Amino acid sequence: MTDSLSLPAGPMGQWPQLEPGWVWLCGAGPGDPGLLTLHALNALRQADVVVYDALVEDTILDWAPQAERVYAGKRGGKPSAKQRDISLRLVDLAKEGKRVLRLKGGDPFVFGRGGEEAQTLIQHGVPVRIIPGISAGIGGLAYAGIPVTHRDVNQSVTFVTGHDQSGETPTSLNWKAIAEGAQVLVIYMGMKHVERIATALLDAGRPADEPVAVVCNATTPDQQVLETTLARMTADIAASALEPPAILCVGRSVLMRQVLDWQGLAAGQQPRNLDPLNRGRPAEVS
Template identity: 60%
Template structure:
């Protein structure tokens, strides 16, 4: 059953911040369907003059913006031609200096491995006003759509978020793998598919067991979501893993079968 129209009408008179010309909003679009947008992100979609979006923002989310708003694709996908980060920042600056209301729309959260800090820093150096609108990270909300509680008091009191590659595209060289392996029972890995064999070897060499559960959630919180359950020792031999994907190491995987609520009939609803 759809919600009464009066429920959403309550937002018509809400005191939203003004999206000023010549400013940039760095906005998280959430991990998947448009229903996971924040209310402030939805407001920004209707107020912007131009949307500079990454490859992880769904067409359904972009469709919530009025048709006349300019859309610029600035997606970065591993192994494919992608704009340089410096060029994206320069584009945001140029659009803002032209008096545009610039919406920089990113999948997940702009400050969770989204380079939002770099872009905000570039705006600061040019004295361009900006606002950060947090989004639901795929490392939180995306896993919830796979029935994976990122924390469970019977399993872990800490969790580590890890990126699978550094600025050069290689396995992160600055990671203290022994410390990471022992610091938390649960490790959530972003953008780690390409280097999964090397990462799993490093974690096992640092003491994590080869039989430890490892779960790969591809296209999280989207109708095409898929989940692969394996082990740390077997994961390195996997091929053709759909991306984008979030990888979770740890015993929270043991709860997935009983908490797997995102079933086929639920997925058919575009908004969640």
Template identity: 60%
Template sequence: MLDLPFDLPAFAPGSVWLAGAGPGDPGLLTLLALHGLRGAEHVVHDALVDGRILALIPAGVAVESMGKRGGAASARQADITARLIELARAGKKVLRLKGGDPFVFGRGPEEALALAAAGVPFRIVPGITAGIGGLAYAGIPVTAKETNSAVAFVTGHGPDGEMPDEFDWDALARGAPVLVFYMGLKHLDRLTSRLMAAGRRADEAVAVVCDAATPRQAVLETTLAEAAGAVERAGLKPPALLVVGPVVALRRQLDWWMP
């Protein structure tokens, strides 16, 4: 499998590994995630897992797409969870492969709780979340000594696809110099308006990063007031990250990546 000076855990039959595939680039897979890919008998993957990562799955392994994409036909979460339990109870080594990190704005906790309730053994394999790794590929750090000592990671929509109502927007706007929104394009106009109403400057720097860490990566630099219109004119589509704050300006020196 992997020639390493230490042992990786055995993938036991009848168990499920909930693994993060990272933001896109196959090189960002962890050793443990790659070990799981090579040891699994059945892989159930999300829509956002890069095709180059799926190409690493050995021949003969069953591969099942159960992707969830906002605004598109998707498998129901209950069906995905039931399928994982069914496969594990059939004695399979099941890898549930999710984009980014399974415990960051994903349904990993929900799936793990269901597995635990069903008595199915599982392992969590963390991945590099897009809000860190994807922004790094755009040349944007989430913290820097000269700009910020705090960052907030925020979801742009809830499980129902709508913008979450539970936010204290005033506290969010004041709480961190840098805000990173996942899945924020659908409600971008409302989101930016709420931030400005809560006190963020209209001319504050914003970057929108689409298809981060893939050959299709696109980055748009704009301002909070202009972001919604600029995204519409550019024709940008999800998946996308929105980062607000002074770290965006560092991209002028740190834009290192070429597809």
């Protein structure tokens, strides 16, 4: 039972106190409750009210049985709260003297609009604390057995969002520059515009046979992983009936899933390829 979970002795013997009138903006991680930070758990234990996003697991909220729950989820194509209303609701709750926890999926500062909310709070005189979380673009891919960086593949990684405030593919993105400069590309919220994104990358010169992984419901029991290529990605996603939330990863690091699918290995499966990058030598040999 979650009530039995207790915090270890904290730094200097004491964990930070969530004071009345404060708002803590906290990342809940990509889904698996075990990926919460201890600071996040500490916040859940103290909060009077938790304002949470659509992708926050109910089991995480159960660690705050004393708190009022306020849903502030936003999902594409569904009725959602307006960002202005969410930000001002946080201000109002803090002004009421509540200890407010704003719980956001992943990390609040990675395509989470946490910066906007924090700025609004500070402009209204509300003190804030930021608690980072594991972003789906890192943690979700790791659960799929895909390293975001791998020495034999990439020395850089580019994170982009698949849609902007209007819900369309961001017009400010220079897809040609991204295609030419991103060894590995991680795309958040890209399912709605996957055809447009694939076309832009192909037109900019990315190889048609470049490996792509689509990770849906990352780190949860409902996680699904589709391995495909850039040219086949749109058709394969349509045929699979996969739905958001999803992370798209474009690059040769996707091949490492053939050997690093640790969840498959734990279930008794054998590695599909011990040397998916065709190095021709053991991994420990430089």
